[in-house]
Amino acid sequence: MNQQFDFFACVVDGEFTGIVGVAKTYEPLIAGMNSNPTIIPIKEEQLSMLQLGVIWDGTEFKLTEE
Numbered sequence: 213m214n215q216q217f218d219f220f221a222c223v224v225d226g227e228f229t230g231i232v233g234v235a236k237t238y239e240p241l242i243a244g245m246n247s248n249p250t251i252i253p254i255k256e257e258q259l260s261m262l263q264l265g266v267i268w269d270g271t272e273f274k275l276t277e278e
Contacts, residue, residue, distance in 0.1 A: 220245050240264060 217233040234241050252268060266273050 218242050218245070 216236045218236060220232045222229045222232060234245060262273060265276050267276055
């Protein structure tokens with residue numbers, strides 16, 4: 213299968229640091245990448261709690277309150 217990707221240049225403080233490719237099938241991630249995202253390093257243990265709709269408050273990830 214020939215996977216298609218969208219590509220994004222990573223820039224930190226105006227300096228190019230690398231390229232990230234995202235498979236076109238990950239539409240929510242591509243939309244986020246097109247919106248000047250904030251990238252947060254996470255630990256492997258956090259992978260299971262992260263889902264669309266979780267909010268980063270500047271310090272930690274929190275479930276949205278409805």
